[in-house]
Amino acid sequence: MKNSILLASLLAVLAAGCSTTDINDPMGLNAPFPELESRTGDGSEVDLIGSSQGKKLNQSALDELAAAAELADRSVYFDYDSFAIKSDFEGVISNHATFINKHDAAVVVYGNADYRGSHEYNLALGQKRAVAVKQALEALGVNGSAIETISFGEEHANQTCTGSTCGQDRRADIGYVGE
Amino acid sequence: MKQSFWKFFFLIWLVCISNASHALEVIEILGGKASQIPVAVIPFKDNNAQKSMQLMHEVITNDLNRSGLFSSIDISGVSDYPIDEREVNFSNWAALQSQFIVVGKIDAIGRSNSQMQVTWSLIDIYKEKTVLSVAIKGQPSQYRVIAHRIADTIYEKLTGSKGVFDTNIAFVKKLGKEKYSLFIADYDGHNPRAIVNSRYSIISPRWSPNGKKIAYVSFEKKKPVIYVQDIETGKRTLLANFRGNNSAPAWSPDSKKLAIVLTYSANSQIYTIDADGKNIKQLMRTRSINTEPAWSPNGKEIYFSSDRAGSAQIYKVDVDTNEVVRVTFEGNNNVSPSLSPDGKLLLFLNQDNGSYRVAIQNLLSNQMLKLTNGPDDESPIFSPNGHMVLFTYKDYGKVTKIGTVSINGLKMTPIDVGSEAILESTWGPLYD
Numbered sequence: 001m002k003n004s005i006l007l008a009s010l011l012a013v014l015a016a017g018c019s020t021t022d023i024n025d026p027m028g029l030n031a032p033f034p035e036l037e038s039r040t041g042d043g044s045e046v047d048l049i050g051s052s053q054g055k056k057l058n059q060s061a062l063d064e065l066a067a068a069a070e071l072a073d074r075s076v077y078f079d080y081d082s083f084a085i086k087s088d089f090e091g092v093i094s095n096h097a098t099f100i101n102k103h104d105a106a107v108v109v110y111g112n113a114d115y116r117g118s119h120e121y122n123l124a125l126g127q128k129r130a131v132a133v134k135q136a137l138e139a140l141g142v143n144g145s146a147i148e149t150i151s152f153g154e155e156h157a158n159q160t161c162t163g164s165t166c167g168q169d170r171r172a173d174i175g176y177v178g179e
Numbered sequence: 180m181k182q183s184f185w186k187f188f189f190l191i192w193l194v195c196i197s198n199a200s201h202a203l204e205v206i207e208i209l210g211g212k213a214s215q216i217p218v219a220v221i222p223f224k225d226n227n228a229q230k231s232m233q234l235m236h237e238v239i240t241n242d243l244n245r246s247g248l249f250s251s252i253d254i255s256g257v258s259d260y261p262i263d264e265r266e267v268n269f270s271n272w273a274a275l276q277s278q279f280i281v282v283g284k285i286d287a288i289g290r291s292n293s294q295m296q297v298t299w300s301l302i303d304i305y306k307e308k309t310v311l312s313v314a315i316k317g318q319p320s321q322y323r324v325i326a327h328r329i330a331d332t333i334y335e336k337l338t339g340s341k342g343v344f345d346t347n348i349a350f351v352k353k354l355g356k357e358k359y360s361l362f363i364a365d366y367d368g369h370n371p372r373a374i375v376n377s378r379y380s381i382i383s384p385r386w387s388p389n390g391k392k393i394a395y396v397s398f399e400k401k402k403p404v405i406y407v408q409d410i411e412t413g414k415r416t417l418l419a420n421f422r423g424n425n426s427a428p429a430w431s432p433d434s435k436k437l438a439i440v441l442t443y444s445a446n447s448q449i450y451t452i453d454a455d456g457k458n459i460k461q462l463m464r465t466r467s468i469n470t471e472p473a474w475s476p477n478g479k480e481i482y483f484s485s486d487r488a489g490s491a492q493i494y495k496v497d498v499d500t501n502e503v504v505r506v507t508f509e510g511n512n513n514v515s516p517s518l519s520p521d522g523k524l525l526l527f528l529n530q531d532n533g534s535y536r537v538a539i540q541n542l543l544s545n546q547m548l549k550l551t552n553g554p555d556d557e558s559p560i561f562s563p564n565g566h567m568v569l570f571t572y573k574d575y576g577k578v579t580k581i582g583t584v585s586i587n588g589l590k591m592t593p594i595d596v597g598s599e600a601i602l603e604s605t606w607g608p609l610y611d
Binding site (some may be wrong): 117119120123124127128131134144145147150151159160 | 379380382383398401402403422423424426427440442444445446447468470471484490491512514515528530535555557558577579600602603
């Protein structure tokens with residue numbers, strides 16, 4: 001008796017719950033990946049950041065960067081779960097694009113996420129924000145291979161933010177190799 | 180209403196797996212708390228052993244309680260402590276509704292009485308007979324390990340599944356500004372020792388299934404890179420330090436390969452790599468995020484989180500054919516997948532109504548059950564027998580702590596590892 005109830009219930013579960021769907025990636029493939037050239041197998045202290053094409057800023061470029069008011073703003077903020085560049089930050093991106101192009105500078109874009117959710121998924125979200133800024137710079141003529149993207153995920157985030165203060169952490173920052 | 184209905188079916192399904200593993204008592208799970216196995220662990224009679232031994236019954240009781248499958252009987256009103264079946268007054272214990280009792284004695288043995296021997300029995304009160312009688316020897320300083328092994332023996336006898344009380348966990352703590360440590364400890368948080376100290380964040384610790392190594396992500400190179408560290412020797416190697424981010428290591432069931440996540444200059448993508456760093460292969464290539472890989476126990480599929488449909492959801496990919504199937508459909512976001520040891524349950528983090536909770540999904544029915552209350556739970560991982568989940572949660576002071584929850588949802592127990600914030604945690608394998 002007990003067994004037949006169990007069996008009937010199990011069958012009901014089977015019948016009711018089978019909703020798995022095949023979803024092959026509808027978006028197609030990305031552009032070809034770079035070769036796996038930058039591996040350092042032995043763990044020696046190699047600074048991989050800055051291995052991109054583009055030039056390390058020299059002293060006069062560093063001075064120019066420090067002096068220019070329009071370059072002081074390095075951060076692009078994003079809405080919750082969004083990767084679109086808001087119009088408020090188009091100026092930040094175009095000011096830096098002009099400077100990067102002028103000096104053929106090597107750039108690192110650092111992505112961040114707020115603390116909520118998993119560390120690894122937040123690492124991926126921060127990366128997606130960094131990639132969004134990279135693409136916006138490329139649209140303004142910056143050579144993509146001079147831009148490295150790194151994510152800190154939530155590792156630099158305010159671990160007790162609430163509501164709108166969490167927005168400070170949904171951010172990508174433009175950095176220069178050599179500074 | 181609807182949820183309790185489904186919870187009922189879900190629990191029935193749990194009972195089915197339990198039956199398959201010859202469990203006799205777990206079927207009572209359907210009745211909820213009232214039908215956990217009632218057991219009383221009596222203080223062992225101490226024949227001149229050291230004081231710390233007198234805590235053994237507490238360690239055993241805490242172990243059994245933590246599993247959610249047992250309820251401990253209050254013995255505060257009991258004054259006679261039997262040491263074996265002959266001394267048990269069965270009608271008294273039956274009146275306390277104790278289905279089983281655990282009794283024993285501790286004797287000092289060996290040269291200058293430096294060792295101890297615990298002689299203990301598991302007694303069935305209803306059947307009035309001894310189920311098990313065992314003698315176990317060790318150093319007095321090992322009393323917790325001995326108690327955990329006794330609890331494992333009781334657990335296996337009464338549930339048909341291996342106990343996990345003599346296993347280890349690992350967790351990362353932020354000890355101060357620019358001060359992070361990766362610790363290994365007993366499963367209940369005792370005996371912690373730091374195996375990595377760093378000025379930078381450490382995340383995603385993952386134990387190799389053979390128990391020998393831990394992979395983790397370190398930010399010490401000003402970007403995420405993956406190390407593999409030998410637990411015995413402390414020697415570590417840099418597994419992945421490619422351009423961009425290197426993260427989310429996940430060991431294959433045979434400990435020979437890892438799935439990892441690399442970015443180069445685009446979004447996170449999943450690769451497989453041999454444990455010695457050779458033979459790297461990309462699994463899929465999409466524009467969307469693919470991260471948090473987790474192998475199925477048979478090594479044929481990798482579960483992962485992806486935003487390919489907009490919100491983050493969990494998918495699985497066939498390692499050979501690269502065919503992708505979506506697995507989760509409920510909730511705003513579902514991330515951090517991992518599989519039960521039998522491959523039948525998916526464990527993950529569910530985000531709904533602003534709250535992150537630990538959830539499990541029956542992969543046969545696709546029915547989901549939330550195990551924790553949130554709002555900031557993270558880092559869920561199964562115990563090696565699949566009966567408990569280790570996870571992190573934020574307490575009222577917003578400091579991240581660790582705890583366990585039983586997969587029947589009946590028992591959530593904190594693990595006390597001090598007041599400093601935890602980043603992430605993981606559970607090691609069973610030892611042979």
